[in-house]
Amino acid sequence: MSENKEAVKAQELDLLDDDDMMDEFDEEFGEESFRDLFENSLQGNLAVGDVVEGTVVQVNPDSVVVDVGYKSEGVIPLSEFSVDGAPAQIKVGDKIDVLFERAENESGLIGLSKEKADRQKVWNALEEGAVVEGRIVSRIKGGLSVDIGVNAFLPGSQVDLRPVRNLDKLIGETFEFKIIKLNKRRGNIVLSRRVLLEAERESQRSLTLKTLEEGQIIDGVVKNLTDYGAFIDLGGIDGLLHITDMSWGRVSHPGDILAVGDSIRVKVLKFDRDKERVSLGLKQITPDPWLSVSEKYPASSRVSGKVVSLTDYGAFVELEEGVEGLIHVSEMSWTKRIKHPNKLLSIGDEVETVVLAVDTDNRRISLGLKQVEPNPWEVIGEKFPPGTIIEGQVKNITDFGIFVGVDEGIDGLVHISDLSWTKRIKHPSELYKKGDIVKAVVLNIDRENERFSLGVKQLTQDPWQVIPEQYAPGTIIRGKVTSVTEFGIFLEVEEGVEGLIHVSEISKEKIESPKDFAKVGDELEAVVLHVDTNEHKIALSIKHLSERKEKAEVDAFMGAQKKATSSLGDLLKGAFDNASDEA
Known part of the structure; x- marks a missing residue:
C-alpha cells in the first residue's frame, strides 16, 4: 500500500516539469507554489486543492480553528472572514467551506484557507459571456480593477457608452458587467459594462421609436x-x-x-x-408669456426689471422670464446727452421704467427711463421766462456758439451771432473757454425741441440803433484800416464798427487793386455815403471826400477872387471920386 502511495507521489511530482500546469495551478490557487503544495500532499482521502466543508471549533482574537474531519485541525486568520473591511461575523459551530492547502506543519496543524475556497468556487462558476455583479476597487493602467469575487480587469473603453474622463469617481461603485474574456489558466478576466449598456440602449431605442x-x-x-x-x-x-x-x-x-x-x-x-x-x-x-403682455404691461404703466444687455442704441430690460423691453438711448434722460447706455446703466441693475409702447406681433416693448421723473422742460419756461438774465458756466464750445449751464441738466446755447453786436467773431473760442462764468439773456425756449436760446450781446444796447445819428451821410470820419480785399478797404469807424470803402469809391483814377492804395494799420479819411442798420453796413468814400475837398477849395478860391475884385472896384471908385472932387 505504501509503495502505491509513493508511486502516485512520484507521478505527481513529475508534473512539475509541465510549466503550463504550474502556471494554471499558481493562478488558480494563489500564494503557494505548485511544487510546495504537492510536496505537502495530504494523506487519506483529501488531496491538495480540495474544497471541503469544515466546522468552526474555536474563535480566537486573530484566528479561527476549523475541523475538516482530518486527524488535525486547521487555523485560518480571522481577517479572511471579514467582508469589505467589516468585523468578521463568525461563531463556534458555523459550517464553512475551506480549501485544503497542506498537511500538518511542525505545530501539527493543517493548512486551510477560506479565501481560496471562496475564490475557487467563484472561478468554477465563471464562464465567458456571463453577466456578473462587481464593485470597482481601484484604478490601474488602462482601466479599472473590479472585484467580482476575484479580481477582474475593466478596460477604460468598456466603462460606459461614452469615454469617462475621471475614472476615479467610479471607485466604490457597484455595477453589472459582462465577461468578454476568460482565461482560467492565467487567471485573466476581462469585463465590459459598455456591451450591457449598448444592449439596454438598443432595447430602449426600439421602444422609444414605437411610442x-x-x-x-x-x-x-x-x-x-x-x-x-x-x-x-x-x-x-x-x-x-x-x-x-x-x-x-x-x-x-x-x-x-x-x-x-x-x-x-x-x-x-x-x-x-x-x-x-x-x-x-x-x-x-410653459405658456408663451407674450400672450398676456398687453394686459400685464399697458402703455404708461410703471414697471421694474433687470438690465440684461447693453448696446450702442439702448439697454434691454428683463421684465419677466421671456419678456424684455428696450430703453432707447434717447429715452434715458431729459437733459443729459447720453453717448452710450453704459454711462448710465450696468448689466444687472434693477431699474424702474415707464411703458411707452407695446408691439405684441413683433414682441417689442418700448420703455422710458426719463419718464419716471418730471420733464424739466415743462417748467423751465416758468422759471426762466424770456428776458431773464442768467449767470452760468461755459460747458462746451462749438463752431456755432457756446453752451452755458442754466439749470440742472439744461444748457442754453449762445449762438455766435449773439455774442457781440459789432465784433466779427470767427470762432467763440476767441472770447471764451470752458469753465468761464458768463452772463446772458434768455431769448427763447423751445420745449418741443428742447432748445434754450441765450444772448450775450443783448445785455447792452445795439449800437446800430444810434449809428445813423452819429454817422449821418456826409459825415467825415477818420479810422484805421482793418482789412484790405480785392473789392475794397474796411475802415474801423469806432471799436467794433467798420465801414467799407468800395474799390469804386477809392479814387477818381483807376485803381488796379485796393492793396496798392492802403495796407492794414494805415489811417484814412473818408466820408459817409450810406448807413444800413439792418445789414449793419456803412458805405464810405474817399473819392467823394476828395471831390468835396476840391469843391471847397474852388469855392474858397472863388470867394477870395470875388472879394479881391470887390476890393479893387471899391479902390478905383474911391480914386475916381477923389479926382472928381479935385476937379
Missing part, C-alpha cells in the same frame, strides 16, 4: 452640450434641444441653464421617423 410622437412631453437626460444647443437622451435615441427653444427668455449659452447628466422634461416639436431626427423644446412646456 415617440410629435407634441409628446417626455423625460430625458442631458447627454452633451454645444454652443447651439443640447443633445438629450430620450432612451436609446438622441434629440436636439436648440438654444432658441430652451427658454422664452435670453440664453447666452446652453451651459447657463443645463449641465450634462441633468434629467429634464421636454416636448417633441418635430420627429422624422425615417431619419430618426428629433427636435425638442423646453420652453414650449
Whole structure:
C-alpha cells in the first residue's frame, strides 16, 4: 500500500516539469507554489486543492480553528472572514467551506484557507459571456480593477457608452458587467459594462421609436452640450434641444441653464421617423408669456426689471422670464446727452421704467427711463421766462456758439451771432473757454425741441440803433484800416464798427487793386455815403471826400477872387471920386 502511495507521489511530482500546469495551478490557487503544495500532499482521502466543508471549533482574537474531519485541525486568520473591511461575523459551530492547502506543519496543524475556497468556487462558476455583479476597487493602467469575487480587469473603453474622463469617481461603485474574456489558466478576466449598456440602449431605442410622437412631453437626460444647443437622451435615441427653444427668455449659452447628466422634461416639436431626427423644446412646456403682455404691461404703466444687455442704441430690460423691453438711448434722460447706455446703466441693475409702447406681433416693448421723473422742460419756461438774465458756466464750445449751464441738466446755447453786436467773431473760442462764468439773456425756449436760446450781446444796447445819428451821410470820419480785399478797404469807424470803402469809391483814377492804395494799420479819411442798420453796413468814400475837398477849395478860391475884385472896384471908385472932387 505504501509503495502505491509513493508511486502516485512520484507521478505527481513529475508534473512539475509541465510549466503550463504550474502556471494554471499558481493562478488558480494563489500564494503557494505548485511544487510546495504537492510536496505537502495530504494523506487519506483529501488531496491538495480540495474544497471541503469544515466546522468552526474555536474563535480566537486573530484566528479561527476549523475541523475538516482530518486527524488535525486547521487555523485560518480571522481577517479572511471579514467582508469589505467589516468585523468578521463568525461563531463556534458555523459550517464553512475551506480549501485544503497542506498537511500538518511542525505545530501539527493543517493548512486551510477560506479565501481560496471562496475564490475557487467563484472561478468554477465563471464562464465567458456571463453577466456578473462587481464593485470597482481601484484604478490601474488602462482601466479599472473590479472585484467580482476575484479580481477582474475593466478596460477604460468598456466603462460606459461614452469615454469617462475621471475614472476615479467610479471607485466604490457597484455595477453589472459582462465577461468578454476568460482565461482560467492565467487567471485573466476581462469585463465590459459598455456591451450591457449598448444592449439596454438598443432595447430602449426600439421602444422609444414605437411610442415617440410629435407634441409628446417626455423625460430625458442631458447627454452633451454645444454652443447651439443640447443633445438629450430620450432612451436609446438622441434629440436636439436648440438654444432658441430652451427658454422664452435670453440664453447666452446652453451651459447657463443645463449641465450634462441633468434629467429634464421636454416636448417633441418635430420627429422624422425615417431619419430618426428629433427636435425638442423646453420652453414650449410653459405658456408663451407674450400672450398676456398687453394686459400685464399697458402703455404708461410703471414697471421694474433687470438690465440684461447693453448696446450702442439702448439697454434691454428683463421684465419677466421671456419678456424684455428696450430703453432707447434717447429715452434715458431729459437733459443729459447720453453717448452710450453704459454711462448710465450696468448689466444687472434693477431699474424702474415707464411703458411707452407695446408691439405684441413683433414682441417689442418700448420703455422710458426719463419718464419716471418730471420733464424739466415743462417748467423751465416758468422759471426762466424770456428776458431773464442768467449767470452760468461755459460747458462746451462749438463752431456755432457756446453752451452755458442754466439749470440742472439744461444748457442754453449762445449762438455766435449773439455774442457781440459789432465784433466779427470767427470762432467763440476767441472770447471764451470752458469753465468761464458768463452772463446772458434768455431769448427763447423751445420745449418741443428742447432748445434754450441765450444772448450775450443783448445785455447792452445795439449800437446800430444810434449809428445813423452819429454817422449821418456826409459825415467825415477818420479810422484805421482793418482789412484790405480785392473789392475794397474796411475802415474801423469806432471799436467794433467798420465801414467799407468800395474799390469804386477809392479814387477818381483807376485803381488796379485796393492793396496798392492802403495796407492794414494805415489811417484814412473818408466820408459817409450810406448807413444800413439792418445789414449793419456803412458805405464810405474817399473819392467823394476828395471831390468835396476840391469843391471847397474852388469855392474858397472863388470867394477870395470875388472879394479881391470887390476890393479893387471899391479902390478905383474911391480914386475916381477923389479926382472928381479935385476937379
